[in-house]
Amino acid sequence: MKERSIRKPFILLFVVGIVLFSMMIGSGLLVPNASAATTGNPILPGNQADPSIKIFEGRYWIYPSGFDNNRFHAWSSTDLSHWVDEGVILDVGSQVSWADTRAWAPDMVYRNGKYYFYFAADVQIGVAVCDSPKGPCTDTGKPLVPAGLSGVESIDPMVFIDDDGQAYLYYGGSAGQGKMGIYRLNGDMVSLNGGQIVQTPLNFTEASWVHKRNGVYYLSYSNGCYCDSSYNVQYATSSSPLGPWTHRGTILSSNDVYKGPGHHAFLRYPGSDDWYIVYHRYENNDFSQRKVAIDRMFYGANGTIQPVTMTSQGVETRPLRTSLTTNVFQSIQVTTPGFTDNFIRHRDGLGVTTVMNASSPLLDKQDATFKIVPGLADAGCYSFESKNYPGHYLRHSSYRIHLDAPDGSRLFALDATFCAQRGLSGSGISFLSYNYPDRYIRHINGELWIASNSGLYSWDNPASYTPDVTWALVSPWAP
Template identity: 30%
Template sequence: MRAYRRVLTTLVAFSVFSATVLAAVTALVLVPTAAHAAGPVPHYLMTAFTNSSESNMYVYDSPNASTFSLVRANAYTPPSGLIRDPSVLRHTDGYYYLVYTTNWTGDTIGFARSADTVSWTFLRNVTVGLNGATGSTWAPEWFRDSDGSVHVIFSASATGTAGQFRPYRITATDTALSSWSAPVALGIPANYIDSFVVKVGSTYHNFLKNETTKYIEHATATSLTGPWSFTGTGNWAGWGSGLEGPALTRLPDGRWRIYFDNYTGRRYYHADSSDLATFSAKVEMTGLSGTARHFTVLREDVGDTTAVPTGNRSLRSANFPDRHLRHRSNVAYVDPLNASSPLADRRDATFTVGAGLAGGGCHSFQSVNLPGYYLRHYNMRLVLQRDDGSAIFKGDATFCGRAGLAGGGTTSFESYNLPGRYLRHYNYEMRLDLKASGSVFASDASFMVTSPLA
């Protein structure tokens, strides 16, 4: 028994030491992650390059589309070239996709992908086939049409950086976003750049920079390839000139918010509109002005309708219905359990489901027989530990309910502070893994939230 206690004491000490090291590393890499909660309320993901670097992308997040917190600096660096003007899309496969400007001259645009917005993988450079090495291909922006088709709208010049830019689109020809159509002109006159398109009803709205006057202008059409009618020209919105990089997102009350870069003064602003025809005065974005450049903002409503029953509950595996999630020696597994199992084992499989320690409309799981101890992820395993009151612990011990990946009334649980990773069992051990396609992962990551076993 004494030897066992010495081993246990050593393991606990090592665990505390490891947790401290992990906390320090996390603090260096992930600046407050609480703002990046993919919880039931909308949150806003932003990707940007900065005044200090055209080769490193920064990721920010906001609960209100106004105040953004840094999620990760230098989140992605392409294998070569630049990462100017990064635009982000969440695709139907659950992954986030980037498209970006690769160089000042040339006819390529770059693509990268991420499951969690923190770690990005280069996919490919796509040659759009316009103007060759002597031209310029800039400012690609995602646009998903109401029919589900996915497009990239970019600006191209035949004579390089000083040329007459005009907007084009390419269209994805497969669901993997790996194959693209030939470029099609949008039908906008020459010397316009930075097109950002949204669609309301049957009307396409294009906000773009007039390279002659340096004003952001507004055009509308009933087809993505025009003809376009300019409804806002010159200083129509009262924002002044020297602006570029417009990007729009939708606010919870239905209004639109436009962001734009005053590149001459190195300041960033936003303004709001209920009809895309008239906008409020510009408001400077404190904390981002002078830092972030030409970004897009993606609104996410993930998990809006998924409710998780609270109180004392047990979690039964979807694909092994004789097994329940339980803690054993402070590590989580799915073990065979039922109403006839020993009481001690059934209590290990019963948790008080309550409001998430980190908030965000998510949940935490407290042991019923070890009050103050919660399930949390640690080195991607699910373990039971005492709440130490730290922000890292609260984030690690908070999980957001999602509609079950396996369907059938099940529930899946996404990590609050590592979005894109889900609780799943593997060899009957509970762990936190990146969401993957296929029925095996979906079944391993789905549970029935049942009445308590004890």
């Protein structure tokens, strides 16, 4: 009798718990496909489409079409999972003199200390100049590409900046009957350099996206009608950003659950060869709203892109930031095997790595000691203040690390701010440049640079890249 009296309340509580859990799922308070370890899909709420994804200032950013009364919004995240609506980045109706409606498919790039927001409105392509990834943005006052040149529909702009610094604008849509337009951009990013290039990639409909991997240029694009399950993503490759393009196959296509996946963007996690695809799709045979989703994408050994498996769980949560203790002095140790007796220090105004030990001169020990402070451009990241020269900070200029005093400019604050991540070697810390999101602080032949693993220089690609951008924070040489 006693055992039964215990079990009845337990069973009742269990049933009540199941009912409450089901009610919470139905109300949207819980997302059943998401967990602490995954993003879940979709990753943005409501009717969202045409996503461009980038990394700026230590955050992921998504820019979708402007379905909020032709107002474009910026969404940010530090981990791919928790997204914040940062508000309206550009209101076509009130901020653009040459267009009012059909605000579609934007893209954002960083250059010259500014952000450049490319967008389609009234079937023309414009560009606005922004102070930050979330604005404010100011339209240039006229279309960059007017409607219908050479029969190419002026929608879906995407900008790719090659390793040599040349920027290319790709665009084109379904009304262009398979035509894609390309322009070179001038260094100011708001004017065109040379004439229009018109191409007809096999099965091209709209939504160009260009990226580069291992010296190969990948052009991917949507095929079919955005309005139904025929929509899909295909791709081609070339040895040049201008083609000619060799068609390679399909990346995304409808299945029994998700229909019409397309208008995508690719993201490479900094310092790795891990790639993601962000795209929109219809779910549960509901063709009234498109949803933004994210999934992993993989390359074959021969460089081909494997067909993407669409999921409900999304991808692993991937933080861009790690928390450090601030306003304390520490020294920064090399972790590359065979060089762990080296530490970051400044010498004659330059960042270097040198051997440090107990018998090192006091001045060297002071030069190898830094106060880790909240980032000059973003308190969520970090800056490194010299112990020996208070008020002077490590910053990069032309990719080389210097020790300088602030000049009061926003650019200095950006160049002196680094976001901390778990070390790319799997332990320790890596420091990502705040305004060059594919470059980390790295030691090269005793010098300090910000470097990527896919850049112009011969030392960007060696196998030592991962340990060379991984550091250990240790007790200061000069407390």
